[in-house]
Amino acid sequence: xxxxxxxxxxxxxxxxxxxxxxxxxRAEINRIGNNxxxxxxxxxxSAMIICLVLAMYINPATIFWVYLSINMASIFITMCYIxxxxxxxxxxxxxKEEINYVKEKKxxxxxxxxxxxxxxxxxxxxxxxxxxxxxxxxxxxxxxxxVSIISIASLFxxxxxxxxxxxxx
Numbered sequence: 001x002x003x004x005x006x007x008x009x010x011x012x013x014x015x016x017x018x019x020x021x022x023x024x025x026r027a028e029i030n031r032i033g034n035n036x037x038x039x040x041x042x043x044x045x046s047a048m049i050i051c052l053v054l055a056m057y058i059n060p061a062t063i064f065w066v067y068l069s070i071n072m073a074s075i076f077i078t079m080c081y082i083x084x085x086x087x088x089x090x091x092x093x094x095x096k097e098e099i100n101y102v103k104e105k106k107x108x109x110x111x112x113x114x115x116x117x118x119x120x121x122x123x124x125x126x127x128x129x130x131x132x133x134x135x136x137x138x139x140x141x142x143x144x145x146x147v148s149i150i151s152i153a154s155l156f157x158x159x160x161x162x163x164x165x166x167x168x169x
Contacts, residue, residue, distance in 0.1 A: 013111075015082065016092040018104075025091050032085045036078045043074040092157075101162050108154045116147035 004012075008021055015029055047070040051063045086092050120143030127135055 015086055017086070018092060028085075028089055028091060032082055036082055039081070040074055040078045044071055047071060047074075101158065104158055105155070108158060109151065112147050112151045112154065115150065116143045119143050119146045 011017070011029060012021055015032075017025060017029075047067055051067045054066075055063050120139050123142050124136060124139035127139070129135060
């Protein structure tokens with residue numbers, strides 16, 4: 001069996017695609033990615049121009065936080081758009097013939113644990129203040145909540161695919 005390239009694995013992981021990355025899926029990913037890039041670039045560029053103009057009249061620290069907030073909001077909206085489009089086109093659906101429930105469940109749980117570790121580390125490092133046990137506990141709790149929510153959603157999707165395979169057989 002031919003090993004997947006790292007770029008293909010990365011694309012499949014970012015867009016949540018399961019199965020083979022064929023020409024149709026690649027074309028749709030390119031279209032979605034191009035639309036998302038254009039919107040994000042337009043918002044970022046507009047925010048930069050507006051912040052540069054306002055920097056003459058308002059405190060630069062305030063402008064920095066406004067600019068950062070606008071960019072974070074635009075990235076969040078872009079990620080929601082990408083998730084919505086991938087779901088509408090069915091790119092993230094499991095292949096009915098190739099689903100192995102136990103294997104897919106292990107892969108999902110491993111991904112969620114790794115994502116939870118990154119999320120916990122990020123919230124701990126990026127939260128302002130001193131390095132205290134209270135901050136560490138808060139980061140760990142937020143990581144556990146994050147992993148729980150994402151894992152439940154992913155497992156429901158996997159169970160739905162399993163049920164549709166059983167009904168089809």
